[in-house]
Amino acid sequence: MLYLNQVEKVYSNGSNRIEALQEISLKISPHTFLAIQGKSGSGKTTLLNILGCLDRPGSGAYQIDGEDTSLKSDNGLAALRNKKFGFVFQSFNLMPRFNALENVIIPFLYSSNPPGRPKEAAQQMLEKVGLGDRTKHLPGELSGGQQQRVAIARALVNNPDVILADEPTGALDNQTSQEILDILAELNSEGKTVIIVTHEKDIAKQCPYVLTLSDGRAIDLKQPGNGNLSNGEVAVL
Amino acid sequence: MKKSLLFRSTLKHLGANSLTTLFMCVGIMIGVAVLVAVIALGRGTEARILDRIDRVGVTDSFTIRTVPWGLGGGGLRDDHGELLLSFDEVNSLPDQIPGIATVLPTLNARSPVLAGSETLDDIAVQGVALNFQQVRNLNLYSGAFFSEADIQSGSHIAVIGPALANYFFPGENPLGKLIQVEGLQLEVIGVLDTRGISNSGRNADQIVLVPHDVFVELFQPLGLSTVTVTVEDPANLEKLAAQTQSYFEELYPGHQIFVRYPMATARARDEVANTLSFYLKIIAGSSLLIGGTVMMNLTNLSISGRIREIGLRKALGARNKDISGQVLVETAMVSMIAGIAGILLGYLLTNELAVRLDLRSIFSWHAPVAGLFFALLIGLVFGVRPAKRAAKLDPVLALRGSQQK
Ligand SMILES: Nc1ncnc2c1ncn2[C@@H]1O[C@H](COP(=O)(O)OP(=O)(O)OP(=O)(O)O)[C@@H](O)[C@H]1O
Ligand SMILES: [Mg+2]
Numbered sequence: 035m036l037y038l039n040q041v042e043k044v045y046s047n048g049s050n051r052i053e054a055l056q057e058i059s060l061k062i063s064p065h066t067f068l069a070i071q072g073k074s075g076s077g078k079t080t081l082l083n084i085l086g087c088l089d090r091p092g093s094g095a096y097q098i099d100g101e102d103t104s105l106k107s108d109n110g111l112a113a114l115r116n117k118k119f120g121f122v123f124q125s126f127n128l129m130p131r132f133n134a135l136e137n138v139i140i141p142f143l144y145s146s147n148p149p150g151r152p153k154e155a156a157q158q159m160l161e162k163v164g165l166g167d168r169t170k171h172l173p174g175e176l177s178g179g180q181q182q183r184v185a186i187a188r189a190l191v192n193n194p195d196v197i198l199a200d201e202p203t204g205a206l207d208n209q210t211s212q213e214i215l216d217i218l219a220e221l222n223s224e225g226k227t228v229i230i231v232t233h234e235k236d237i238a239k240q241c242p243y244v245l246t247l248s249d250g251r252a253i254d255l256k257q258p259g260n261g262n263l264s265n266g267e268v269a270v271l
Numbered sequence: 272m273k274k275s276l277l278f279r280s281t282l283k284h285l286g287a288n289s290l291t292t293l294f295m296c297v298g299i300m301i302g303v304a305v306l307v308a309v310i311a312l313g314r315g316t317e318a319r320i321l322d323r324i325d326r327v328g329v330t331d332s333f334t335i336r337t338v339p340w341g342l343g344g345g346g347l348r349d350d351h352g353e354l355l356l357s358f359d360e361v362n363s364l365p366d367q368i369p370g371i372a373t374v375l376p377t378l379n380a381r382s383p384v385l386a387g388s389e390t391l392d393d394i395a396v397q398g399v400a401l402n403f404q405q406v407r408n409l410n411l412y413s414g415a416f417f418s419e420a421d422i423q424s425g426s427h428i429a430v431i432g433p434a435l436a437n438y439f440f441p442g443e444n445p446l447g448k449l450i451q452v453e454g455l456q457l458e459v460i461g462v463l464d465t466r467g468i469s470n471s472g473r474n475a476d477q478i479v480l481v482p483h484d485v486f487v488e489l490f491q492p493l494g495l496s497t498v499t500v501t502v503e504d505p506a507n508l509e510k511l512a513a514q515t516q517s518y519f520e521e522l523y524p525g526h527q528i529f530v531r532y533p534m535a536t537a538r539a540r541d542e543v544a545n546t547l548s549f550y551l552k553i554i555a556g557s558s559l560l561i562g563g564t565v566m567m568n569l570t571n572l573s574i575s576g577r578i579r580e581i582g583l584r585k586a587l588g589a590r591n592k593d594i595s596g597q598v599l600v601e602t603a604m605v606s607m608i609a610g611i612a613g614i615l616l617g618y619l620l621t622n623e624l625a626v627r628l629d630l631r632s633i634f635s636w637h638a639p640v641a642g643l644f645f646a647l648l649i650g651l652v653f654g655v656r657p658a659k660r661a662a663k664l665d666p667v668l669a670l671r672g673s674q675q676k
Contacts, residue, residue: 083667086586088585088586088666088667088670089666089667108590108591109590109591112585112588112589112590112591113588113590115585115586115587115588116587116588117588121586121587123583123670127579127583127670129280129580129583131280131283131284131287132280132283136276136280139276140584140587141587141588143276143277143589143593144584144587144588144589144590144593145588188587192588
């Protein structure tokens with residue numbers, strides 16, 4: 035359970051005050067599939083970063099499974115990012131000089147208990163996203179869709195509870211976007227919480243929950259489509 | 272797994288940016304090379320000094336002369352016609368200056384030496400006392416040194432250097448053979464071990480030693496040319512040498528007395544090596560510092576180019592110390608590569624200097640160990656700032672690729 039209570043994030047450079055997030059109170063239960071949408075600059079990435087413990091709320095509280103994140107040290111948050119969350123980015127963010135398998139292994143480097151056979155675990159993840167035959171390829175030798183799948187395998191490799199994806203299909207064509215969304219939906223059906231930021235209406239309307247941000251505020255929560263896809267629940271409080 | 276991936280990824284990164292890596296290495300490499308040269312040449316010089324001290328004899332003795340070394344022998348008269356360094360004055364020295372054990376008056380001359388039909392010009396002839404062999408630490412190749420009886424009897428005998436023995440009596444036993452100096456026949460009773468080139472640059476193996484009285488008979492000298500003085504405690508050598516010098520200079524106002532002791536001359540002869548070592552140390556130190564600074568700045572630059580990567584690693588769970596550790600592994604690896612290259616370069620440099628400047632060098636484990644140690648030290652010390660900077664990067668900003676202070 036992810037629980038945000040009156041979370042705010044304000045940036046001020048000089049006299050300029052930018053309220054990136056205001057009064058966000060949100061409950062996201064396990065196994066939820068949530069899409070976050072909103073105009074550019076509305077605070078989507080900021081919210082996702084706070085949810086993934088990359089950033090701390092300016093004020094308000096964020097609890098993960100009942101634990102207050104403000105009590106955690108930076109190293110404690112790093113451990114949470116390693117174990118509890120898996121990140122997927124719009125620009126894939128793969129290491130260009132590492133092949134697919136090595137990219138997937140990276141989270142093990144920072145894990146407190148990596149598997150005994152890291153290469154095999156990474157290989158399994160690549161097979162799961164349909165890239166079992168591309169393990170030795172460098173990112174530059176893979177298509178955009180394939181690179182994003184490597185990134186998803188990397189996000190999954192430590193078996194996190196929550197997948198956080200910031201516009202994961204933003205750099206892909208429609209058909210490839212759909213393939214990536216299908217993978218995420220499948221992960222959700224296997225029990226993962228999936229939270230994606232998206233601009234695309236086509237993507238959003240397939241998601242069980244869609245939260246809309248505007249000027250840093252949560253202004254709307256909808257359940258457009260297949261509510262049956264998700265066991266979880268989202269509530270704007 | 273973690274470590275090998277870290278090392279391999281660092282090597283990959285360094286290899287992919289080989290030009291930057293090369294620039295990072297240059298300064299440290301030169302510094303280590305010069306450091307290796309300093310150590311190898313320093314040890315060579317030290318060994319050469321010890322060798323020389325070994326060769327010139329015990330180090331509890333010093334030598335005084337009335338004329339500088341290299342300027343003939345013979346005694347000097349003062350303005351009133353009195354002899355300087357007379358036998359009596361010299362022999363009373365142990366009573367005048369406490370701490371002096373023995374005096375070894377030596378008479379020097381240079382003269383042609385004949386044997387059979389062969390002649391050698393300008394050979395050093397020394398008139399020596401009984402204790403000469405012991406004080407000068409001389410070994411005999413064959414035969415014997417003068418005995419007390421030999422000296423008492425005034426027999427015409429000589430001990431010769433090996434170079435003379437080889438020249439005059441090749442393939443023969445020189446013992447019992449006759450040589451001729453100043454018209455007098457001398458019987459060879461001993462041959463010295465080889466000593467090579469002496470401090471003053473003369474061939475110490477081309478020498479004829481005769482008993483004191485025989486020398487007087489040959490050359491009728493005016494006074495002593497050289498006196499070797501031994502002291503009771505070698506620790507006082509320099510002090511007693513200075514005392515003796517001023518003692519005689521007070522005795523003969525207006526005359527200069529020259530004093531020399533093996534360590535002093537042996538060290539002075541290595542002025543070149545000492546000066547070189549001084550400048551090499553400065554070059555080594557500044558190269559290492561400059562190399563370290565260059566490496567630090569290039570590492571900072573390469574971190575700026577990898578801000579997204581660092582943000583990503585943090586998102587994947589890297590702690591600050593994982594990031595700083597990665598940077599330090601990188602700088603340590605660069606500096607070790609530079610260190611190894613520097614050691615190889617240092618060997619070449621040392622050999623070049625040794626040949627060109629006629630110095631001795633000794634390679635041992637010291638130089639490479641010190642080279643690697645200093646390289647690693649520089650790598651770690653100058654890696655700290657970039658490492659801290661990388662670790663402090665805010666992951667949110669880093670993932671957006673934004674440059675931070
Ligand atoms: N480090 C920062 N300093 C100042 N302002 C910031 C900073 N980070 C974000 N902002 C501002 O906060 C607001 C929200 O940014 P955020 O990146 O969350 O928007 P977003 O909804 O993800 O936009 P986009 O769809 O363009 O990615 C924006 O106005 C942005 O300019
Ligand atoms: Mg964004």
